[in-house]
Amino acid sequence: MKKRLLTLMMTAVLALSAVACTSAGTGNETVTDGTETTEAAETSGDATQETVEIDEGNSGSSDKILRTAASFAYASLDVHKEYYGWYTSIYGVSETLFKMDENMNAVPLLAEDAVADGSVWTITLKDGVAFSNGNPLTADMAVRNLQRLAEVNERFAYLADFEMTAVDDKTFTVDTGDVYPTLRNELASPEFGMMDLDATTDFDNDPICTGPFVISKFQPEGDVEVVRNENYWGGDVNLAGAVFYYMQEDDPKLLAMQSGEIDCYNSVSSAALAVYEQEPDKYNVVSIPGARLQFYILNENTLDDAVREAINLTVDKDKIAEYLSGTVSPAVGPFNTNAAYGKVTVPAVDTAKAKEILEADGYMLNADGFYEKDGEKLTINIKYYAARSLDTIAILIQEQLKEVGIDSVLGVEEDPDATYIATGDFDLALYCMIADKAGDPLYFIESTLMDGAYYDCGGFDDAHCEELIGELKYETDTVKRAELANEIIQIAIDDNAFGYVGLFNSTTVLRPGVSGFAETIPFDFYGIDADTTIE
């Protein structure tokens, strides 16, 4: 009887500790296994190359494998769907007909050239371009890719209206109905990546593309590993492979970089930047103005002209950029100043003039130092959402307005598009979006300045501006397009409808000896390519 009691007790304590060790031991497989077995990565039918077992040596960077961290990781690799194409492009797996270079021009990649004659574009492919399984990229395959994109992606449904015909093996034509000047730039968007539609069986886990790398291990919404594409059409590939750890938070990236577990990553946070700048020999940082714009919309229905002008004269972009310590460069207009369509002028900050304008408009300073007009205190309702440092900018703007005597109230929304953008319930609405999508000003102008545009929710409406936008839509000559764009933006600035605060810098940190991680290209959808090297 006693023995049974003793054994009961012993087994209870032992069982608990045994379970702890074994489960920790087997844990190794369950976590990774659980994810791998459900993925068809290894078992896909005709993947010709066998999986190269990558040794994840922790000590320093092994010579040929690049390890980096990605802020996003999607559940699928289907290039045409959603924004998955952005990441297959970063992984160096998918390539598009044209590619954006440092100066925002669409330069040839898979295609040789694209020429517009009225509304008909003629696109010729480069010779020798082939998929990773050896099949050549034909004009017909390119056309079928564009048609599939129109079908599976809402944002490119407009492609279905174009007439696309393959003239011969290497050229195809696209008839856009009426003049469509920006087609060449749009073809550079990552969603236009080319896939071998006949050979690919599992679009989500193993698309066959033309890029310098192919997927070797893919955990949906997790880490991704790629290896060199042995028969890459574009010649030798420096790297043997790469690992992309999925890290949403900025701060594990910083820690991983310091502990040597990753070799480089982009969209560096201001905190991490401050740390890296203290050790220039261990990390080199490349920071260029990016395409992501932080701006605010001033509501013309609730704020009269004088108040809007005063606000724009008070908000000090340079000081804000200083606070965000190097992650943002102060903006003039919505576009990069060295782009042809980025040449606009904004009046310098002048708080004295701002006060004058307010007082001229009948505002007086009340007892506690705020402006009020016939008894009613001027209070700016600032609306923002807590992402991309907009919360910091909101606090700083509130602070700057307070110094001038303009009171303000902060309101955070979890989701701007469904709340203040849609309802217009704001005086000053902060928003952050990609202004320069593919090297052309039209998309941003159409989204924010055109009458009835989704983001023209501040009541901005100018007949002359509508006319110019109409012209820009069909103007093919790039120099003329830039002048039109500058004129349109200048009208909005003079009307004080918007306030362009800053352009997010595309900041990349690299370990010495690492280069070619698209650190000089201001677009977020480029990463490794054939030239990326690691010493």
Added chain:
Amino acid sequence: MEHILKGINLNKTFGTKDRNIQALKDVDFYIDEGELLGIAGESGSGKSTLLNVMSGLIRPDSGELFYREQEYTGKGPSQTGKFLQMIFQDAKNSFDPRFTMERSLLESRRKKTDRDALCGILKEVGLDEKLLKRKASELSGGQCQRMSIARALYSEADILLCDEITSALDVSSQAQVVGILKRLNTERKLTAVFVSHDIALLSMLCSRIMVMKDGIEVEQGVVEDIVRRPKHEYTKLLIESARKQSL
């Protein structure tokens, strides 16, 4: 002859999850004015259930209850409280720990406060007026039980139902409380029912005794008959065992 309190074939069953206990099986009882009835029985004999049914705290499954020939079966304590009062075994717990004695006593009277009646009653139970200011925790068990009796008298109840009120007291306090009840019975014709497992105590206090076993009334009679000439087997065993444990 009109009994002040009467019950006719009272039944009560307590249903627990797996089995039902029949606490009272066709029990009759009666009490006359000025009489002191004792109910003897061991634990589980149903003596407390009978008292609770009498007082209205528990509703009987069947049977009727009469007070001066008026039926009051099924009436709750707020109605029965008009003509009877109950005193419990746990003396200290019979008073709200935060109340002074005075407030507890005043709470139990339905009519307006009558100071000198209160002082008179206190004298009868041999308690000093100063105790009215104290709380239950500052009094001894015996004092609390006497205060409960005072409270019952102050609420002008005709009948007093005592449920093992002296079992938790020491011998001297028990003797004191019993003495008071006896005196009240002889001087003020107090009618009372006294439930106890100690038959020796009942034999000294009560005029008539009912013996209960497993929910049935085994025997009932004048103290003399029950103690000297018990008829029922169980009563004999009860008296015999009690004799072995008393002087």
Added chain:
Amino acid sequence: MIRNILKKIAEIVLILVILSFFVFLLLYIAPGDPAEKRLTSQGVAITKQVLDAERERLGLLKPFLVRYGEWLLSVIRGDFGISFKDDMPVAPKLYKGLLNTFFLAFTSLSVSLTVSFILGVSSALRKDSMLDHAVRIYSFIANSLPNFLISVLLMYFFCIKLNIFPVIASGDIQGLVMPVLCLSIPMTGRFIRQIRTEVLNQMNEDYVMGMKCRGVKKHYIALNIIRNSLGHIFTIVAIQIGTLMGGSVVIEAIFRWPGIGKLVMDSISARDYPVIMGFVLIMGTIYIVVNTLSDMLDKILDPRIEKE
């Protein structure tokens, strides 16, 4: 016996349905919707028609009751539907997340239970000894530390300063130590206190006095005490399972552990209704199963307990 099992199951199903209706309503009235979250995930501006087309496709325009009805029917058929975030089936996502969280939670639970069991029992048996004071101070402080604080401090010391543990928890033992530590410290704090009090209560029971006076050997008495306090200890553990699953959300976010907590956190911000609803059902069932199990275990270990 079978009758009340059926009654219990019916009760469980009823609770789950009410719960899911309440959460569905909560999601319905919340601002923002999955379609527009999906379209703006990379910060590219959206147009009205694209947004409406996407909403149509996800069926967000149907009235509330129709959507709830459809969801409920599909769940009854065992199909948890597809995620609004990336059109992938919800079930494997939840299963994978649950597996990882369960693995992390179970390891931390067994580690802290073993540690707390040994410390709790020995500190109770040697009351007011040095060990007892030390254990009580530890459990008091451990009870006052929020787990996010522990994780920040531990991560700072171990990962950066001493560089012992990797930042990227890649599932092997090394990557597991930190999250388990952060989960276990507050939990051991609670367990030790409860186990110690329970054992002390048992030591004051009359039967311990009875055994001592019969000259029963010390360690037999100790075994009796432990055996009797086991019942209560399992109920403590059952209650902890709920808080453990919750607590791990913070830890998963910080240590990028691909558990169900992190998955739910992301789906809440992406308004991914099917995943959230699936999570609600799973957590509800786990809670109820654990609770019934602990009740049964209670009954076996201490048959006297009458559930009122």
Added chain:
Amino acid sequence: MKKRISRKKAVKIKLVIMAALALSVVFLTLFAGVIAKNDPYQTCATSIRTAPCVDYPFGTDNLGRCIFARVLYGGRTTIAATFALVFISFAIGTVIGMVCGYYGGLIDRLLMRLADITLGFPQMVVAIAVAGILGGGIKSAMIALGITMWVSFARLARSHTFSIRSAAFVQTARFAGKNDAYIIMVHVFPNLLAPVLTNALTQIGTTMIGLSGLSFLGLGVIPPAAEWGAMISEARAYIQIAPWAVIYPSVATIITIIIFNYLGDVIMDYREVR
């Protein structure tokens, strides 16, 4: 009797000390305006992330705001929110507990079943769901935590009501013709107040952990308001270059939680000894 009194005296002294400490923490935060020279919301570009110095006793955060002022003002938000939350849950829980305990039957079973569910559900996840859905802000965080907090009060109140309901003095009150409402208000509630209030004290610590946890996940306080959890969360990114921005709010959180937890324990001992 000598030693017994000394234990009682020892507990009394501990009680006085802890009460004083707790009150001092509350006063410190209440009079934050007086003690802290700088304005907690005042950003200053020149002094971003400066180390603790004369005019910034606790240094500044990454917007140049004085951490010392923010810790004091933050304390006020955290403590005020915690006390309000504990009080509301106490009120709701006690009322429900009393009703269930006193009347029993269907209401009791239903409400206790509801209590089981809310208690079982992982509190943090419920909190995140509600806070995430109702949007940020301390109010929705309080609602989120409140949903699961009233249960412990309800259970305690219910068990005490059970024991009081069957006490002799309640039966006597019934015989005196008093109705249920009188009995609940005069006898049941006052007698269960002391034990339930003690439980309220022990809940303060856990609530503070909950609230700061929520702010840490960005679901609690809206910036720029100061709150310890939020401050730690913001400063976590700068832990290497401005460790003081994390250390001071963390120390403040831990000390306050320890003080209130220990106060709860001491009061429990005091009531046992009394």
Added chain:
Amino acid sequence: MSETILKIQDISLTYEECPVVTNLSLDVKRGELLCIVGESGSGKSTLLRAVCGDESVQVTEGSIIYEACDIVGMKGAERQKLKGTRIGYIQQNPYGAFNPLRTIEAQFRETLKSHGKTFRRTDLREIFGILELNNSDEILRSRPYELSGGMNQRIAIAASFILRPELLLCDEITSALDVTTAAAVMEELLKLKSENGTTIVIVTHNIGQASNIADRIAIMYQGKIVEFGESEKVLMQPEHEYTKKLLRDVPRL
């Protein structure tokens, strides 16, 4: 009846930090049945617990002589050997002797094993017989909470007698039982006493019970023995005021 088996010399005891018994002396003769009568709070239970070695009772001064040595200071295995085999103890709470969740047989084996004795059903059956516990196999298989108070107290008595103690201390063993069961249990105890020649000390608050069974009676009041002697003498010619009042107040049948 002459030789002293236990000698308590002016002993003072404190329990939970307050003094309960102050310099009390008492001697117990071999084979006799001594009753200690006292109200609650008189210190009678604390005295008994001190003799059987309960650690929560501190002996501040005085000595307890058993088999010519002072067992107060004795510690460890030596003291443990005495417990059960030489000095037995039975509590007031019938459910207090055994762990409520384990079978009676398991606990009997455990007690015997602690003293290096083996469990034999035959010894037990004989003791059970005297205690009217005839279905012994069924009892051994069941758990204490499944049996009545009376049954549990009888099993507790059996558990003491199986170790054949010389001296058995009983602390109000019948006050938790019904009158009829109490009388029966007491009779069975006396039968076992006469058969084994065990010296028994019974503590009770009921002087009536003591009068029927005791050879000698000691009256305790507020931690002191106020009357001690042969039962007839104490009952017929009580000297101390408290004893007189006690005899007056106890209900007679």
